Amino acid sequence: xxxxxxxxxxxxxxxxxxxxxxxxxxxxxxxxxxxxxxxxxxxxxxxxxxxxxxxxxxxxxxxxxxxxxxxxxxxxxxxxxxxxxxxxxxxxxxxxxxxxxxxxxxxxxxxxxxxxxxxxxxxxxxxxxxxxxxxxxxxxxxxxxxxxxxxxxxxxxxxxxxxxxxxxxxxxxxxxxxxxxxxxxxxxxxxxxxxxxxxxxxxxxxxxxxxxxxxxxxxxxxxxxxxxxxxxxxxxxxxxxxxxxxxxxxxxxxxxxxxxxxxxxxxxxxxxxxxxxxxxxxxxxxxxxxxxxxxxxxxxxxxxxxxxxxxxxxxxxxxxxxxxxxxxxxxxxxxxxxxxxxxxxxxxxxxxxxxxxxxxxxxxxxxxxxxxxxxxxxxxxxxxxxxxxxxxxxxxxxxxxxxxxxxxxxxxxxxxxxxxxxxxxxxxxxxxxxxxxxxxxxxxxxxxxxxxxxxxxxxxxxxxxxxxxxxxxxxxxxxxxxxxxxxxxxxxxxxxxxxxxxxxxxxxxxxxxxxxxxxxxxxxxxxxxxxxxxxxxxxxxxxxxxxxxxxxxxxxxxxxxxxxxxxxxxxxxxxxxxxxxxxxxxxxxxxxxxxxxxxxxxxxxxxxxxxxxxxxxxxxxxxxxxxxxxxxxxxxxxxxxxxxxxxxxx
Numbered sequence: 239x240x241x242x243x244x245x246x247x248x249x250x251x252x253x254x255x256x257x258x259x260x261x262x263x264x265x266x267x268x269x270x271x272x273x274x275x276x277x278x279x280x281x282x283x284x285x286x287x288x289x290x291x292x293x294x295x296x297x298x299x300x301x302x303x304x305x306x307x308x309x310x311x312x313x314x315x316x317x318x319x320x321x322x323x324x325x326x327x328x329x330x331x332x333x334x335x336x337x338x339x340x341x342x343x344x345x346x347x348x349x350x351x352x353x354x355x356x357x358x359x360x361x362x363x364x365x366x367x368x369x370x371x372x373x374x375x376x377x378x379x380x381x382x383x384x385x386x387x388x389x390x391x392x393x394x395x396x397x398x399x400x401x402x403x404x405x406x407x408x409x410x411x412x413x414x415x416x417x418x419x420x421x422x423x424x425x426x427x428x429x430x431x432x433x434x435x436x437x438x439x440x441x442x443x444x445x446x447x448x449x450x451x452x453x454x455x456x457x458x459x460x461x462x463x464x465x466x467x468x469x470x471x472x473x474x475x476x477x478x479x480x481x482x483x484x485x486x487x488x489x490x491x492x493x494x495x496x497x498x499x500x501x502x503x504x505x506x507x508x509x510x511x512x513x514x515x516x517x518x519x520x521x522x523x524x525x526x527x528x529x530x531x532x533x534x535x536x537x538x539x540x541x542x543x544x545x546x547x548x549x550x551x552x553x554x555x556x557x558x559x560x561x562x563x564x565x566x567x568x569x570x571x572x573x574x575x576x577x578x579x580x581x582x583x584x585x586x587x588x589x590x591x592x593x594x595x596x597x598x599x600x601x602x603x604x605x606x607x608x609x610x611x612x613x614x615x616x617x618x619x620x621x622x623x624x625x626x627x628x629x630x631x632x633x634x635x636x637x638x639x640x641x642x643x644x645x646x647x648x649x650x651x652x653x654x655x656x657x658x659x660x661x662x663x664x665x666x667x668x669x670x671x672x673x674x675x676x677x678x679x680x681x682x683x684x685x686x687x688x689x690x691x692x693x694x695x696x697x698x699x700x701x702x703x704x705x706x707x708x709x710x711x712x713x714x715x716x717x718x719x720x721x722x723x724x725x726x727x728x729x730x731x732x733x734x735x736x737x738x739x740x741x742x743x744x745x746x747x748x749x750x751x752x753x754x755x756x757x758x759x760x761x762x763x764x765x766x767x768x769x770x771x772x773x774x775x776x777x778x779x780x781x782x783x784x785x786x787x788x789x790x791x792x793x794x795x796x797x798x799x800x801x802x803x804x805x806x807x808x809x810x811x812x813x814x815x816x817x818x819x820x821x822x823x824x825x826x827x828x829x830x831x832x833x834x835x836x837x838x839x840x841x842x843x844x845x846x847x848x849x850x851x852x853x854x855x856x857x858x859x860x861x862x863x864x865x866x867x868x869x870x871x872x873x874x875x876x877x878x879x880x881x882x883x884x885x886x887x888x
Contacts, residue, residue, distance in 0.1 A: 276878075277795070277885040278309040282323060283334040285314040287740055288503060290761040291785060292334045294818035295409055295809075299334075299787060302808040306866045307883040317506060325365050325598060326662060330790050333365075336412075337829070338783035345393045345836055346629045348829060349378045350602020352405060363601045367792035368405035382606065382625045389626065394838040397828045401841065401851045404802040407787040410815050410823040411832050415760040416777040417748045417768045423498060423729065429779045432500075432757055434526045435536030438678065438700070438727045440498070498730035501744040502757035505737045509686040512670035513637040514583065514597040522599075522637075524735075527692070528675035529637035532558060532576070540631055542719035544571070544638055544676070555621045556630070557613065561699045561716060565640045566673075566680045573612035578641035580610035580620070586665040588648045595663050606633040643674050678728060692733040700724055742767055749774045762820030778822070784829055795885075800873040806852040808866060813859045827851040 283289070283296035293314065300310035315323065324333050339347055350356060354375050356363030369375075377396035381389050418426045423440045430436050513525035532545040542548070548558045563571050583604040585594035597604070606629050608621045622630055647665035673681050678698040684690040695701060700720060717725055735757060738744040741764040747753040749771025760768075768776045787809065795801040811825035825843055827850050830836045841850055847858060855869070856862035867877065876884045 275885050276307070276309050276882040278311065279303060279796075280311045280313050280331045281334065282313045282315060282320055282330050282332065284317050284320055288317060289336075290741075290763065291412060291818055291823075292336070295785060295787065295814060296334045298814055298818070299332075299805075299809060302810075302861050302866075303805075305861055305863050306808070306870065307877055307881045309882075317504065318510075324788070326666075328365070328367065328790065328792065331793065331796065332790070333788045334785065335788060336783050336785050343830075343833070344628045344632060345381055345389075345396070345830055345833075346602070346632055348396065348400070349382065349605070351829075352400060353378050353602070355605070356601060363596075363598070366405040366788055367790060368403070369791075370399065370403060373399045374403070382623075382629045385626050390836070393830070393836050397830060397837065397841055400829065401827060402803075403799045404806050404852070405789060405791055406829075407789075407802075407806040407809060407852075408826050408829050408831070409785045409787065409809060409811055410819060410825050411780075411784045412759065412819055412823040413778045413780070415762070415765065415822060416756055417745045417760065417764070417771075417774045418755040418777050419748055419751065419753075419773050420775070421751075421773060423754055426755070426777055427779075428777055429537060431755065431777050431779070432523055433536070434523055434534060435724075437498075437523070437527065437733075438724050440727075440729045442496075442729045496731040498728075498733045499753045500733070500735045500755050500757045501738045501747045501753040502735055503738055503741060503744060504758045505687040507735055507757075508684050508688060508690040508737060510669045511673040511681060512668055513639075513675075514586075514599055515666060515668075515670075524679075524692070525637065525673075525675075526677070527679040528673050528677045528681065529639065530563075530571075530676045531637060532634040533631065535631065535635065536721075539721075541721065541724075545634070546716070546718060551619060554608075554624055555619055557617060557619045560616045560618070562616070563676055563699050564697050565676050566695065567640075569640065569642060570615075571638070571640075571676050572615050573618035574615075575641045576618040576638055577610045577612045578645065579636065579639045580604055580607050582639065582644060582665070583636060586648060586663040587650075588645070590648055591650070591661065591663070595661060595666070598666055600636045603633045603636055606630065638676065640674050640676075679733060682732075687737060689734060689736045691735075694728055694731050700727060745771065745774065762822050765820070765822070780832060784826060784831070785823075786829075795875070798873070801870075801875070803852055804866065804869045804873060807849075807855045807869070808861065810854045810856070810858060810861070811849055812847050812854070825849070 281296045281300055283292045286293045293312075296312050300312050303310040320333065320335070324330050324335070337351065350363040352364055352366075352368055352374055354364070354369035354371055357367050357369050374396065377392050377399060381392040381396060384392055414430070416426075416431050418431060420426065420443065422443050424443050425439050425441045427433075427436045427439060507524055511525060511528060513522065513529050530544040532543060534541045534543040544561055544563070545558045546561045548556050551557045558576070560571065560573060560576070565571055582588060583597040583600050585591075586597060587595045606623055606625045608623045611619045611621075613619055620633075622633065625633070644665060647663065647668060649664050651662045651664050651667045676698070678695050678700050679692040680695045682691040682693050699717060736747075736753070738747060741756075741758075741760045744753070744756045744758070745760065745764045745767045748756060749768075751773065765776060768774050787805070789796045789802050789805070791797050791802075815821065815823045815825050824831065827843060828837045828841045831843065834842060843850060848854075854861075855866045867881070870883060871877070878884060
């Protein structure tokens with residue numbers, strides 16, 4: 239097939255400003271509505287060294303788009319730039335990304351992701367600009383208020399509606415792949431080894447031998463200085479420490495046995511610790527260790543965390559008693575901080591902007607809370623918007639922020655070198671240098687794009703040993719409700735994370751004893767390397783985070799659901815799982831496939847070769863080009879004599 243000149247060539251005369259946008263909507267408008275040219279779609283994805291799965295999906299889609307006559311361009315961006323482009327500036331055609339939750343998630347996770355209330359808001363909430371007021375919005379609202387069979391039916395219809403309208407196409411749920419070694423730390427869970435619960439559940443491998451007591455390692459940390467147990471004596475030359483670690487001391491040592499050493503290919507954790515920033519959010523493990531939440535959910539268990547206890551008040555309220563603890567700067571955590579947090583997450587401008595500017599990442603959760611009121615220093619009352627218990631529990635899982643720090647960040651963002659197409663506040667885009675949280679870890683130092691170090695917060699309630707907690711009775715135990723596996727934790731005094739250039743290098747560091755585990759999800763290409771390392775093992779689990787192709791429904795022809803469903807049928811999910819993921823993933827049609835009890839039988843993949851919703855056009859590995867073109871014609875689109883899909887008239 240002879241290809242027409244690229245869009246850049248066709249529009250060469252319209253000016254460099256138009257070309258710099260690089261996206262379908264802007265260039266079409268400038269070129270003129272009546273002008274016929276080949277339809278071009280830009281597919282945004284992170285580069286291969288940052289996310290090999292995403293770029294393989296992007297290449298697969300681009301190849302099939304080209305085959306049916308749509309010019310496809312892949313634009314690789316770092317995670318930060320990609321998320322800012324998609325989630326804040328909304329300047330994209332198509333993107334490949336992963337919706338991440340630390341566990342297989344409750345259906346209410348779809349509220350923030352697809353409700354039209356969030357169409358105009360920056361952040362993960364509805365990045366597609368998608369609106370279906372009488373269908374999806376109604377299902378999302380009703381599932382929040384229903385229980386039992388009624389909620390299950392509403393969730394089933396919600397999934398069918400999203401499947402029919404395709405604001406995004408679910409591709410696959412990858413198996414989290416992590417390389418760990420167990421000579422220094424044990425209890426790596428197969429479920430989520432790098433979750434908050436996974437890291438807090440670790441045990442020192444030498445604990446049985448009595449090497450290093452917890453109480454000794456806590457001394458000297460309250461004022462922010464490193465404990466004696468974290469310092470190297472300069473004689474540890476062959477214990478596998480990272481010789482070139484920029485956090486090492488003058489003798490090149492990185493720490494002793496009380497230091498947990500992790501490696502990652504994602505440099506964001508070394509330069510940004512903002513728990514509410516859209517462009518930096520992944521699972522939020524490390525910000526969740528810096529910033530406490532009212533409750534922690536671990537393996538389905540709801541654990542009172544910063545909230546010591548709660549009791550119902552009236553029909554829709556709950557009164558929460560807080561544990562006694564301090565912020566990392568020594569100020570006490572109070573109910574006023576909790577009240578501020580819920581108001582702030584709903585409007586980070588705190589009323590100073592013409593319209594509310596909510597947090598990018600937790601807007602869906604806090605929308606379930608009507609009001610937060612401090613009753614006294616240690617008691618706060620939350621009033622919910624008539625939601626059911628699972629939605630209420632999700633609303634309690636937001637990072638509690640210190641009012642005295644964040645109330646200074648309500649002004650409009652004016653950061654040198656950064657351009658924002660949508661109005662946003664400093665709070666949303668700040669790197670949050672020198673973070674002040676209340677969690678069991680506190681920030682120590684970082685070398686941007688190279689490494690970061692945290693230390694055990696000796697003043698945190700969970701760090702206190704059972705003996706320090708007083709009586710075993712729940713009535714007087716300040717750690718009431720905290721499982722035994724978390725008491726006196728974490729088992730390490732210091733946590734260091736180093737950035738590596740590739741998955742293979744990260745696995746090699748674990749195998750050589752220079753690290754205890756990898757952080758970022760490994761690509762399947764690294765699995766054979768793990769098998770060759772005698773002291774490393776592969777940990778896999780189940781993830782709630784699905785890879786998907788997202789469409790900017792603000793722009794034609796992506797605004798047409800019929801066009802989007804045809805694009806969905808161009809994605810050969812089974813072949814992608816076998817090739818791109820090397821079998822370490824499950825293809826899916828529903829965003830809730832990780833919790834199959836919520837998925838209606840007509841949307842379950844159930845191991846077959848065929849997508850139950852929008853089957854691939856062709857046989858596995860082979861696209862039926864003519865059938866795909868016929869579907870585009872049926873949807874009202876035209877081809878020129880060379881088989882190129884025309885952009886005009888869409």
